[in-house]
Amino acid sequence: MSGASAITRFLLRRLAHAAFLLFGVSVLAFFFSTFAPGNYFDDMRLNPQISAEQLTALRADYQLDRPMPVRYIRWAGAVLHGDLGLSFAYNTPVGPLLWARARNTLLLTGTAAVLVWMLALPLGVWSAEKLGRPADVALSWATAVLLIIPDLALALGLLVLAVRSGWLPTGGMVSVGSDGFSAAHRVRDVAWHMVLPVAVLVASALPVLLRHVRAAMAEALQAPFLRAAEGQGISRRRLLLRYALPAAAHPLIALFGFSVGTLLSGSLLVEVVMSWPGLGPFLLEAILARDLYVVIGAVLLSTLFLVAGNFVADLLLYWADPRIRAEASRR
Amino acid sequence: MIAWGEKTDSKEILEVRDLRVAYGQWDGGVWHALNGVSFAVGAGEILAVLGESGSGKSTLAGSLLRLLPRNGRITCGEILLEGADVVRMDAVQLRRVRGSGVSIVFQEPSLALHPTIQIGAQIGEVLRAHGTLSKRARSARAREILAKVFLGDVERIFSSYAHELSGGQQQRALIAQAIACDPVVVIADEPTASLDAKTQGEILTLFRSLRDELGIAFIFITHNPGLLAGFADRVLVLYAGKIAEVGPTHAVLSSPQHPYTQALLRCVPRFDGGGAVRRNALLPVISGAAPSLAVLSCGCVFEPRCEERMEVCQIHAPVAARLGNRHEVACLKFPA
Amino acid sequence: MEPVIRVENLVKRLAGRGLGRRVKAFTAVDSVSFSILPRATLALVGESGSGKSTLALCLAGLERVTSGRIWFEGRDLAALAEKELRAVRPRLQLVFQDPASSLNPWWTVGEIVAEPLLVNGRTAKREGHARAALVLEQVGLAAEYLERRAQDLSGGQRQRVAIARALILEPKLLILDEVLSALDCSIQAQIANLLVEIQRAYGLAYLFVTHDLRMAAHLADEIAVMSGGKIVEQGVTQDILRNPRRFETQSLLAASRVEPEAM
DSSP states (O other): OOHHHHHHHHHHHHHHHHHHHHHHHHHHHHHHHHHSSOOTTHHHHTOTTSOHHHHHHHHHHTTTTSOHHHHHHHHHHHHHTTOOOBOTTTOSBHHHHHHHHHHHHHHHHHHHHHHHHHHHHHHHHHHHHTTTSHHHHHHHHHHHHHHHSOHHHHHHHHHHHHHHHOSSOOSSSSOTTGGGSOHHHHHHHHHHHHHHHHHHHHHHHHHHHHHHHHHHHHHHHHSHHHHHHHHTTOOHHHIIIIIIHHHHHHHHHHHHHHHHHTTTTTTHHHHHHTTOOSHHHHHHHHHHHTOHHHHHHHHHHHHHHHHHHHHHHHHHHHHHOHHHHHHHHHO | OOOOOSOOSSOEEEEEEEEEEEEEOTTSOEEEEEEEEEEEEETTOEEEEEOOTTSSHHHHHHHHTTOOOTTEEEEEEEEEETTEEGGGOOHHHHHHHBTTTEEEEOSOHHHHSOTTSOHHHHHHHHHHHHOOOOHHHHHHHHHHHHHHHSSSOHHHHHTOOGGGSOHHHHHHHHHHHHHTTOOSEEEEESTTTTSOHHHHHHHHHHHHHHHHHHOOEEEEEESOGGGTTTTOSEEEEEETTEEEEEEEHHHHHHSOOSHHHHHHHHTSOOOOTTSOOOTTOOOOOOOSOOOOSSSOOSSOTTGGGOTTOOGGGGTSOOOOEEOSTTOEEOOTTSOO | OOOSEEEEEEEEEEOOOSTTSOOOOEEEEEEEEEEEOTTOEEEEEEOTTSSHHHHHHHHTTSSOOSEEEEEETTEEGGGOOHHHHHHHGGGEEEEOSOHHHHSOTTSBHHHHHHHHHHHTTOSOHHHHHHHHHHHHHHTTOOGGGGGSBGGGSOHHHHHHHHHHHHHTTOOSEEEEESSSTTSOHHHHHHHHHHHHHHHHHHTOEEEEEESOHHHHHHHOSEEEEEETTEEEEEEEHHHHHHOOOSHHHHHHHHHHOOOOOOO
16 A cells, blocks of 8 residues: 555545534534524513514524524535524624634634643653652642642632733733724734733643653653663763654644644633633623524534644644554555 | 773773672662672673573673663672773763663564664664764665665665564664674673574574674673574673673583583473483473572572582682683682 | 364464555465374474464464364364354363463462353352362462462463463363463473473373474474474474474574583
């Protein structure tokens, strides 16, 4: 089996999995949203100025009176054309709405993810090297403490600090009157607003990742091939980076895929608490308002990221480990 | 490669003097793995170290390059490599010695090779650690070395990964890595233990030809006396951390003097082409079990299992007695 | 005399093995035939990859054969269903090479040896342990070993336990797959002696699979040389040693003949 067709088959298989997963999630999301009690227009019924006939007409307009499978098929067909439906609350297409919010979220989580990895990798390698020594023990304690503190507590704590000290903005993404700022000023402004939420995100993700890096490296450092390489006079630095780290990569690549996967979904709490205009608060709002297509659209988008993250991880693993390539080409 | 020292009058390139190694146990106790081992290896010599489990042979292998686990310590002794004492070297000198003065080939070749680095690149790493060749020159040199060790198929081996090779090929790859920087001594720790008889023979032949061609000395550690005739120049028999007997292969194998060596060699079934073997006859065995090394005994360490033990053996530890022609025994039957 | 086991034209084809090697089916065991008389030992010698271990697994019922027959106690094992095989298994036992991985390290020796009795459902726990103690004694381990954990034993001791476990069901045939290869020299001698004694005491037949021609010559009445899945030469031990006809046999002899000189 030649290399090119093996990787193609691998990719195609993974893509097929992904498509199937998306389909399944969309059905489930549609199903549950539909069968959740109530719909968007229920609240309007309480309003005496809207008559029952108007409500029925509105519902017919939005096709809420058709049976579910029909609605699903129409919706699925629309999605495949790029149309995610209409938001009841905003009366505009769902796609652009979601995307605007998603962009903000990605800005936050993307930055946080980069920072977390930039911190976890060197720290993890270093502490595995110093395994058991005082420095490593101290770091373990610090990570444990960070792990125990709930995200919410951390977020609120930092907010209080911001309020008291007045150094950092206490929420939102831009300052008042930012429309009049110059481009550079605007960038600085956003960055300033990002400090707190990114700090919370990093603090909550770092302990777990750090432990994994440390564990994977520690295991790799025990391996016989490392001792053999040491016996050949390879320098310690080279042993760590060229021998141990690649051997420890397997679980770390999986984690990286997971990082990518949760880019859209991992920051809901932080966004709500810190009033960051991302996907999280928007989704929350939509759920409470029974804004059906927004909810399903958001769920689908999150799933897409999750699936993409897995896919990226699979690809990286395939590239990084020749044994997986060999195994895949056997099938 | 370390430049040959000025001590040209002695042909010995590696000399071990009174080496003692102990492991700290987690319960506070100490395990005395090596208790005063002294021997020398001449240039281009194949020295076999014969020992069973618990004899200290793997500890010896590791300690020659100070590659002991964290709880192991060299408590005493000198390891003189062309005059320089490995025990007292600092980290920089030690790293230079490893791989280019003395190399080591471990057991279990499938585990000793990195799983995701190609063979050629692994050899390249060793070259990189000990020289200033460019990447291209390193690749060329790696191919050169592989050609010496593999009979053909160099290109395929060069770009293979460890899991794509058979056991024998993996061992050859490790050997190639070990000789890449022209060491003067290569330590092979049970290199053939996981291989079948035919491949074992091939590896031994390889060692001999490397010795003949490149003048490398080998310290060949094994528990199998059947491998030694026609291969090793001298045999050193290790028991419970001490040398029982050492001498030219022919002398030790055909007229062993130490009771342990005699008993050990008797354990190997006679292989008589004449068919005069009484099949299913019981083999003579060594009674008792290997001693615990948690406590240092003051008498001879083999005494409890020795068929020729005398009263004095419990009190005095034997010292090496010279029997002529570089054949030495540590047994109280032979006064020092 | 009826042979204990008779193998006829046994074939075993495998899908391509090993990572990175070409995917193709290959014939691990290629039409092999032999038989073993009661109380006799047949040694199966060959290099790694010759198919001898696969053959051992097929005989023990751990691998399905592709074609051929295995006559044991008047029935063809190759044609039996799993349930029926289970009834036969007690009398055809397999001992593996690596005692470290074939014994559960957390179990005590008593549990390991008694397990075959208890699993077959025929025996109560107390009786099972009593029988285990008896068998252990026969393999040279005192009663105190019953409570020791497998991981605390040496290689030789573990191999004794593995043999005891195989013996407790009173088999007629014992397949020994490289059982001595991982042991030290002097321990090999001890276990080899044990095997000889057990054979006399229990009246067993042995299939001794090994790459060590030396030990095979010591223990076996007949030697079969395997190469590339086929038996290339077979005969009485003395004949094989004195007049090896095939190249494979000769090279195995040459590899093993590194002889300590006369003592």
